[in-house]
Amino acid sequence: MLDHLGNLERTHSCGALRAEDVGKTVTLMGWVARRRDFGPLTFVDLRDRDGITQVVFNEETAPAAHAKAKDVRGEYVIAVTGEVVLRAEGQRNLKIATGETEVSAREILVLNDARTPPFQIEQTSADALASEDVRLKYRYLDLRRPQLQANLRLRHRVVAEIRRYMDEQGFTEIETPILIKSTPEGARDYIVPSRIQPGKFYALPQSPQLFKQLCMIAGLDKYYQIARCFRDEDLRADRQPEFTQLDVEMSFATPEQVYRLIEGLFTRVFRLVGAELTEPFQRLTYAEAMRRYGSDKPDLRFGMELQNLASALEGTTFAPFASTLESGGEVKGIVVEGGATLSRKVLDELQEFAKRYGAGALAWIKLSDETSSSLLKALGQETVERMANAAGAKKGDAVLIVAGKSKVVAASLGALRNEVARRERLIPENVYAPLWVTEFPMFEFHEDDGRYYAMHHPFTSPLDEDLPLLRRAVEEGETHLLGLLRAKAYDTVVNGIEAAGGSIRIHQREVQGLVFKALGLTMEKARERFGFFLDALEYGTPPHGGIAAGIWTNF
Numbered sequence: 384m385l386d387h388l389g390n391l392e393r394t395h396s397c398g399a400l401r402a403e404d405v406g407k408t409v410t411l412m413g414w415v416a417r418r419r420d421f422g423p424l425t426f427v428d429l430r431d432r433d434g435i436t437q438v439v440f441n442e443e444t445a446p447a448a449h450a451k452a453k454d455v456r457g458e459y460v461i462a463v464t465g466e467v468v469l470r471a472e473g474q475r476n477l478k479i480a481t482g483e484t485e486v487s488a489r490e491i492l493v494l495n496d497a498r499t500p501p502f503q504i505e506q507t508s509a510d511a512l513a514s515e516d517v518r519l520k521y522r523y524l525d526l527r528r529p530q531l532q533a534n535l536r537l538r539h540r541v542v543a544e545i546r547r548y549m550d551e552q553g554f555t556e557i558e559t560p561i562l563i564k565s566t567p568e569g570a571r572d573y574i575v576p577s578r579i580q581p582g583k584f585y586a587l588p589q590s591p592q593l594f595k596q597l598c599m600i601a602g603l604d605k606y607y608q609i610a611r612c613f614r615d616e617d618l619r620a621d622r623q624p625e626f627t628q629l630d631v632e633m634s635f636a637t638p639e640q641v642y643r644l645i646e647g648l649f650t651r652v653f654r655l656v657g658a659e660l661t662e663p664f665q666r667l668t669y670a671e672a673m674r675r676y677g678s679d680k681p682d683l684r685f686g687m688e689l690q691n692l693a694s695a696l697e698g699t700t701f702a703p704f705a706s707t708l709e710s711g712g713e714v715k716g717i718v719v720e721g722g723a724t725l726s727r728k729v730l731d732e733l734q735e736f737a738k739r740y741g742a743g744a745l746a747w748i749k750l751s752d753e754t755s756s757s758l759l760k761a762l763g764q765e766t767v768e769r770m771a772n773a774a775g776a777k778k779g780d781a782v783l784i785v786a787g788k789s790k791v792v793a794a795s796l797g798a799l800r801n802e803v804a805r806r807e808r809l810i811p812e813n814v815y816a817p818l819w820v821t822e823f824p825m826f827e828f829h830e831d832d833g834r835y836y837a838m839h840h841p842f843t844s845p846l847d848e849d850l851p852l853l854r855r856a857v858e859e860g861e862t863h864l865l866g867l868l869r870a871k872a873y874d875t876v877v878n879g880i881e882a883a884g885g886s887i888r889i890h891q892r893e894v895q896g897l898v899f900k901a902l903g904l905t906m907e908k909a910r911e912r913f914g915f916f917l918d919a920l921e922y923g924t925p926p927h928g929g930i931a932a933g934i935w936t937n938f
């Protein structure tokens with residue numbers, strides 16, 4: 384028989400009691416995390432979102448409660464009234480905040496029973512976790528786990544801090560519509576059929592991009608939103624069909640203003656987890672990031688930059704390198720400090736890894752007492768040593784080398800750099816290395832359908848000095864120039880993760896038209912899809928720009 388809650392109220396949470404509370408009569412409510420019977424004494428660990436309190440039922444002093452407590456099982460919901468006492472010396476648990484005290488129960492109400500959960504809520508180690516399928520099926524039980532409770536509460540604090548900060552900075556929180564006409568960001572839209580107009584559909588926003596730009600045209604000046612976005616993309620570990628981002632737009636804004644705003648925001652938010660960021664953040668242009676790190680989201684917690692080895696190979700007759708360099712490709716390497724001890728097996732694994740990113744092979748040089756290298760036979764000792772020198776390697780190090788098209792060299796060495804750092808434990812813990820990557824290319828060419836796509840989105844402005852190139856490309860048919868155009872687009876990268884991305888937008892109707900044309904949209908198609916926006920651009924659109932930052936808390 385279950386009890387009624389009646390008018391009983393909690394006096395404390397299960398994480399609240401401390402030694403100062405000894406002597407108080409308290410009422411706690413929560414879930415039974417664990418029950419242990421020792422004859423005349425029964426112990427129950429009572430859990431709620433704040434923590435765990437040990438409750439003791441004593442047969443001698445509270446026989447009825449003791450008898451009832453014997454029947455409770457894991458995840459039963461109970462209310463307990465009793466007195467706070469100090470735990471006996473030797474039984475204190477200093478690992479938990481409530482570990483000095485316990486509640487000596489006088490009364491217990493069993494408010495609900497529970498079936499045996501499909502997995503243990505109290506997790507003893509990471510490997511004890513149930514499979515993801517089971518965890519998701521019983522998500523409400525998974526979320527009872529203290530770690531997930533803590534994640535959700537941290538997320539709440541992050542969002543609250545964002546709202547405080549944006550308010551202080553003069554931004555207005557504005558909700559934009561969810562049932563909309565498509566706002567393309569490069570993914571597919573989710574669509575919702577209309578009941579009232581059969582055969583017609585709404586799209587769900589991939590982001591509020593056009594709406595926030597319309598807000599600028601409306602003179603709202605500084606907009607933000609904690610925005611839910613929907614993108615029908617292939618799933619990846621860091622990609623969900625729906626996610627939340629802090630979405631920002633500001634009028635008359637320069638990139639510098641956006642950088643300052645976001646640096647201040649990140650600094651405040653990271654403080655919530657005890658991390659101090661250094662402002663201003665470092666900056667790298669896209670070209671430099673690709674050249675030095677092989678990635679547009681470089682992890683700057685460690686060095687291991689890509690080294691160009693072409694100068695050491697001048698005049699080489701070794702066909703794979705010679706033809707690569709002649710045809711405009713690259714030969715580059717990374718230096719693994721202390722890597723001379725890397726085994727053949729590890730080098731083979733790293734080669735397999737590099738191949739996944741398109742590398743034909745991974746060559747290596749190891750500098751121990753003697754120089755050994757996969758290239759020794761082909762190039763001879765002298766050239767191999769020249770390459771090691773050019774890479775800046777010293778005795779005890781290894782150099783890992785890839786030759787090929789610039790794109791392939793960057794992708795494979797960039798990925799290898801992260802992989803080697805992870806394997807060799809070269810990444811310092813509790814360090815955050817934020818940076819801005821700037822001047823992204825405006826367009827990227829897709830080989831499969833032979834046309835250019837917007838790298839950020841089609842509303843991003845080119846650099847002022849590159850605008851003439853856009854005109855020539857579109858008006859004089861010199862399409863290949865599109866590949867050279869740089870955009871006023873920027874990403875915030877933290878520890879190799881793209882944490883935010885945005886741009887200064889096009890605010891002139893004529894330039895927006897050129898970009899649509901560059902993307903292969905006929906005027907007719909452009910009008911059909913974005914007519915409302917093209918019209919809006921003609922009514923006094925201020926220069927504007929913004930950014931969006933994904934909101935998640937498992938950094």
Ligand code: ASP
Pocket residue numbers: 568589590591592631884885886929930931
């Ligand atoms: N709309 C972009 C995105 O969701 C962000 C931006 O350009 O502000 O990624």
